[in-house]
Structures are given as C-alpha cells and as structure tokens.
Amino acid sequence: MKELKKIFSLIFIVALLSFMVACQDNEEDVASDSGDDDGTIELTVFDSDTNSDWEEMKSPVGQKIVEDTGVTLKPEFDIEGGQTKIPLMIASGEYPDMILSKGGGQLVEAEALIDLAPLIEEHAPNIKKMLGEELNRLKWSKEDPSIYVLTNAAVENQAMSPNFGAWVQHAVVKELGYPKIRTLEDLESVIREYKELHPTIDGQKTIGLSMNTDEWRIQSAFLNSGFMMTGGSDDGEYFIDPETFDATLHYRRPIEKKVFEWYNKMNAEGLLDSETFVQKHDQYTAKLASGRVLATIGPDYLMYEGQSALREAGMEERMYGQYPVTLNEDYVSHAYHSNGLQAGWGISITKDCKDPVRAIKFLDYLASEETQIMLNWGIEGEHYEIVDGKRVIPEEEREKRNNDKDYLKKTGIGYNFLRYVPHWGDGVVDSTGQTITVNTREEAIKNQTDIEKEVLAAYDVELWKDLYPAMEEFPVKAWGAAYNISIPASSDLKVLNQRALDVTKKLVPEAVLTSPDQFDEIWSKFMTNLEKNNIEKAEEEYTQLIKDRVELWNN
Structure with missing residues (x-):
C-alpha cells in the first residue's frame, strides 16, 4: 500500500511539474505576442508601390535595424498601387501584419485596420513628438476620429530640390x-x-x-x-x-x-x-x-x-x-x-497583425531621432564621420552617393525604411542643432x-x-x-475618376499628335466626353470631400 502511495505521489509531482512548465511556456508566448522586444519577429507588409532598392535587410543599415529591434520586414511590393491586390485581400478576409496604402478607404470600410490612436498614445513617443498637434490631421472622419493610417510623408520639409x-x-x-x-x-x-x-x-x-x-x-x-x-x-x-x-x-x-x-x-x-x-x-x-x-x-x-x-x-x-x-x-x-502634413497615404496595422504593440514600437523606433539620422546618413564610421562634433561625409563616400546608382540598395540609406513612417524633412535640425537629412544647402x-x-x-x-x-x-x-x-468605397467617385482618366489618357495624346488645325476639334471632343462620363457629378463629390477634410482639420 505504501509503495502504491509513493507511486501516486511521484505521478502527482511529475504532473505538477509538467503543468508548471506548460504554464511558463504559455506565459512566455503571451509575453512575446504582447510586445516582448527580446525575441525576433517577422512582420509582413504589403507595399502599394515598387522599390527596386529593397535590400532584404542585409545592408549595414538593415542589419542594424534588425539588431536593435529584433524585427525583420517581409514586404510585398506592387506595381499597381494595390488597386487589384487590396480588393482581393478584402474578399479573402486575410491580411498581412501591415499595409502601406495609397488611401485606406476600402480597408477601413472592410474593418481590416485597427485604430492606431491608443497604440501611439501608449507606445510611440517619437511619433507623438514628431507630429505634435498635426496628429489631428490623421483622424479618419468627423463621425470616426480613429487613426487608421499613419502618414509616411516628410514632416516640415524644406526640400533642396524643387518637386x-x-x-x-x-x-x-x-x-x-x-x-x-x-x-x-x-x-x-x-x-x-x-x-x-x-x-x-x-x-x-x-x-x-x-x-x-x-x-x-x-x-x-x-x-x-x-x-x-x-x-x-x-x-x-x-x-x-x-x-x-x-x-x-x-x-x-x-x-x-x-x-x-x-x-x-x-x-x-x-x-x-x-x-x-x-x-x-x-x-x-x-x-x-x-x-x-x-x-x-x-x-x-x-x-x-x-x-x-x-x-x-x-x-x-x-x-x-x-x-x-x-x-x-x-x-x-x-x-x-x-501641403502641410500630408495625410491619407501611409502605413496601417491590420486586424490580423500577430503583434500590434511590437509593430507600433518598430515604427516608433524608425521615427526616433537616432534612427532618422541613421536612415539619412548611414552608419557612423562607415558612411560618415564625426569631425569637431559635426557629421561629415568623406569625399570618397560622397562620390559613391553621387555616382553609384545602387548606393541606396547597398547601404540601406534612404527610402528603403523612411517610406514606412513619417520622417523629418530637409532643413529640420536634431537635438544638437545639426540637420537630420544630408540635403542641406551646404551639402547640395x-x-x-x-x-x-x-x-x-x-x-x-x-x-x-x-x-x-x-x-x-x-x-x-x-x-x-x-x-x-x-x-x-460606397461612393461611385472612384469609378467616375477612372472613366475620366481613361478618356484623358486617350484624347490628350491624340490632341497633341494631331495636326495643329485639328487640335481644337479633338480638344472639344475631349471636353464633351468628360461631360458624358458625368464629370460634373465627380467634381461635386470631390468638392464635398475637400470641404469635409478642411472642417475636420479645423476642429
């Protein structure tokens, strides 16, 4: 009998230990899912644009980002601007972790995106500092003040090159x-x-x-x-x-x-x-x-x-x-x-994101002053030097920047990662009084x-x-x-705009290539075709969207 009790005791202890190990493993999984920055994670991104310079995070800058954050991006680039693939995502109901869109209307109406406002408030001090009161421009609408799309535009930009x-x-x-x-x-x-x-x-x-x-x-x-x-x-x-x-x-x-x-x-x-x-x-x-x-x-x-x-x-x-x-x-x-701070295009976190907290923290890392400097200047000692407390690009490196068409891909500098977050524009200075971008008047x-x-x-x-x-x-x-x-998505404005663009792409080149004595006739045909395609209705709807945005931003 005593032997039987010993056996049951041993079984109970083993079961208890197994239960405790399982609980510990489960807690670690939960911690990782809720934004534990110690582990590594791959975040999938649908990018509604092309990027021939994408370096698969193997460049010096890309590797430093992975080292700092444990995050690896796996983007899918799209030459069509998402026009086909985003509707397909909505139809399937399956989404990547993040989507870089050119206007998130369809995604919002499909309830595919999460509200970024509370995430920014709790986990994104760098984004809050960068945008300040301009965060108001990211509100979706008067009826829904959520932030579904984080702009990826340059902030306070004073471009050295006219656009x-x-x-x-x-x-x-x-x-x-x-x-x-x-x-x-x-x-x-x-x-x-x-x-x-x-x-x-x-x-x-x-x-x-x-x-x-x-x-x-x-x-x-x-x-x-x-x-x-x-x-x-x-x-x-x-x-x-x-x-x-x-x-x-x-x-x-x-x-x-x-x-x-x-x-x-x-x-x-x-x-x-x-x-x-x-x-x-x-x-x-x-x-x-x-x-x-x-x-x-x-x-x-x-x-x-x-x-x-x-x-x-x-x-x-x-x-x-x-x-x-x-x-x-x-x-x-x-x-x-x-334009002021541009809003509407940018990055969103989807409802299927495996770790929204980790995602917003990653974006906030990209928006930090230190990272912004790296994304513009590169790695200290490799792409620039500090001379008398100032960042200086060596002449040999400047030659590479100017003459090597693959420089951005080789280094990871530039729009490879800046494209995913709001970023400081030309002329903005950091906490030391130096410009964050290399596009200074002196450098230009x-x-x-x-x-x-x-x-x-x-x-x-x-x-x-x-x-x-x-x-x-x-x-x-x-x-x-x-x-x-x-x-x-419920509006027919997108359809009307596409019809107008189709007419424009056909008849404006035709007007340019015709003999001068036929130009007026074809231009008149162009105007008539636009009217037949209900362009006045499109103008009325677009006017209302403009006025709604102005009212929203002024509140």
Whole structure:
C-alpha cells in the first residue's frame, strides 16, 4: 500500500511539474505576442508601390535595424498601387501584419485596420513628438476620429530640390549664352536653336523634348504639367480653388488647353520626341543617359536614374538644370506650395497583425531621432564621420552617393525604411542643432558638378531652388494634398475618376499628335466626353470631400 502511495505521489509531482512548465511556456508566448522586444519577429507588409532598392535587410543599415529591434520586414511590393491586390485581400478576409496604402478607404470600410490612436498614445513617443498637434490631421472622419493610417510623408520639409520643373541640359544653356528660361516660349526657343545647331549628338539624332509617359508616369509628368504650368500646385487630377475649395478636373480649366496646345506645336515642328507616348520608362531613361535629349518636363524623382547615369559616365555637361517654367509670366511655379502634413497615404496595422504593440514600437523606433539620422546618413564610421562634433561625409563616400546608382540598395540609406513612417524633412535640425537629412544647402552645393556650379553662377543663384518662388510666399494648403484623400468605397467617385482618366489618357495624346488645325476639334471632343462620363457629378463629390477634410482639420 505504501509503495502504491509513493507511486501516486511521484505521478502527482511529475504532473505538477509538467503543468508548471506548460504554464511558463504559455506565459512566455503571451509575453512575446504582447510586445516582448527580446525575441525576433517577422512582420509582413504589403507595399502599394515598387522599390527596386529593397535590400532584404542585409545592408549595414538593415542589419542594424534588425539588431536593435529584433524585427525583420517581409514586404510585398506592387506595381499597381494595390488597386487589384487590396480588393482581393478584402474578399479573402486575410491580411498581412501591415499595409502601406495609397488611401485606406476600402480597408477601413472592410474593418481590416485597427485604430492606431491608443497604440501611439501608449507606445510611440517619437511619433507623438514628431507630429505634435498635426496628429489631428490623421483622424479618419468627423463621425470616426480613429487613426487608421499613419502618414509616411516628410514632416516640415524644406526640400533642396524643387518637386517639378522643366529640365534643360547644361551644355545647351552654356552654348546659347545662358538665355532666360521662364516661359514655355523661352523653353521652345532654346530647344529649337540648339537642335538646329546640333542635329546629332554623339552620332545619334538629337531629341528636343522627351516626356516620361509610361503607366502612372503620364500623370506625374505630362498631364500634371497642365496645372503646374498655370499656377497650380499638385492635387492630382483636380484643381482646388483656395478660396471656395471647389474641385475642378484640372483639364477643364480653359487656360490649360494652351499648355497642351503648346505640346501640339512642338510635335508639329519636330521638337517633341516622336516616341513620347509609346516609350517605356527604361527607354526614356536610356535616352536621357545617352545625352541626346535636350529637355524634359516632370517631377524630380523621375530624373534620378538618368542624372545618375550621366554623372557616372562622366557626361556632366549633358546633365540637367531645373527651371520654373510656366505658360507665361502671368503665372509662377507652385512647386514649393506646402501641403502641410500630408495625410491619407501611409502605413496601417491590420486586424490580423500577430503583434500590434511590437509593430507600433518598430515604427516608433524608425521615427526616433537616432534612427532618422541613421536612415539619412548611414552608419557612423562607415558612411560618415564625426569631425569637431559635426557629421561629415568623406569625399570618397560622397562620390559613391553621387555616382553609384545602387548606393541606396547597398547601404540601406534612404527610402528603403523612411517610406514606412513619417520622417523629418530637409532643413529640420536634431537635438544638437545639426540637420537630420544630408540635403542641406551646404551639402547640395558640395554635390554639384563643376559645370552645374558654372551654370548656376551664370543665373546668379547657388541652387536651382533659388530660381523658384519660396515656400514662404504661399499659404499652407488647408486641405493638404487632394490626391491622398480617401474615397469612400460606397461612393461611385472612384469609378467616375477612372472613366475620366481613361478618356484623358486617350484624347490628350491624340490632341497633341494631331495636326495643329485639328487640335481644337479633338480638344472639344475631349471636353464633351468628360461631360458624358458625368464629370460634373465627380467634381461635386470631390468638392464635398475637400470641404469635409478642411472642417475636420479645423476642429
């Protein structure tokens, strides 16, 4: 009997120990799920954009992030901006941990996203410090003040590079004696004169003006030039009246017709690239890199590859300067018209996220001053040095930054990780009084080629931005950027907008390529087709969205 009792006692002790071990394991699992930063975790991200520089967190910066946080990102990039894949996610009801979207309307209505407000309040001191009162701009609506999308825009940005302009080769303006380039007529004269002097460049036919119109780029460069050349700022497909907040599909402004009529004239005179509307992005970039394109028009980010390739090839004279060209001198460039903190596009944490606390802490880490410095400057001792208490980029490293087109991928510096959080813009200083980004006025001047300095001096400025009206000359836009206002899934506005865009992409190029005597007829057809597709209803709905946002932000 005693032996039997001993056996039962042993069984009880073993069971108790097993139970205690199981409980301990369970507690550890719970701790990990609730944001224990000691373990490692992989967070999946759907990114509604492409990123050819993604380095799989194997770069020096990427490895340091993993070391500091234990977090590895596993992104899926999408060339379509999420237009197809996000609806498929909603249909399946399955989501990655985080989604970087261009407006989260569909996701919010599907109840796929969690409210970030309490997470930010409790776990994100760096994000709170960075955004301050501007957090108010992230509220979803008057009816629902939750924060579903954390903006990934630059904060308090004073960009060294204007975001839009006409780009003209240094060799062109130098040979022509640095002519004034202020209007479309000025630009046309410069292109025509130089092309007549040099019908070929390095044995290839000279191209006067080429445009990047591949996929979404037709809007960013060619179509957007309609409002950029007539005193508008970038609000996507709509022009917003700053007084009334009325939204108008910008092509319907009569003055813009003259901009596209100018393209028609350039085409008729053989000054516009005959392949403008059929070439792919890579073909366009290759043409820039060949040195035979005298000018182009568009945003700065579409110029990076071409400019880098020219510099790497030692063809600095064929690189481009940036000019604030408008239709005529009645208009000025609004490239520096501030949106204030942009809200609508950014990163969200989904209801399926395996660890929301860990996710927000990771994002907050990226927003910290120390990390922001790393994401801009790199690793101390490897990509920059401290000299007399100041961050300094060695000359050899500066050469790599300027001339190696794969620099961002090799180092992890830049938009690889900045794209996932709000980040300090150019001109913002850290706690030591130094700028957080490398894009200071001093660095920008140091990065210039000799011929660029020569051209700028001839125009009596130090930077291309000095040719443009300054940010302080414009009031901050009360509605932010209209293009990143989320459209409710229940609205038919998205369908109406797509129909209008389909008509635009067909008929505006057709108007440009037709003979000048047919331009008015096709433009009239364009306007009629927009009306048939109920564009007035779209304008009314968009106007209401603008006014609702202004009211929300003012409360």
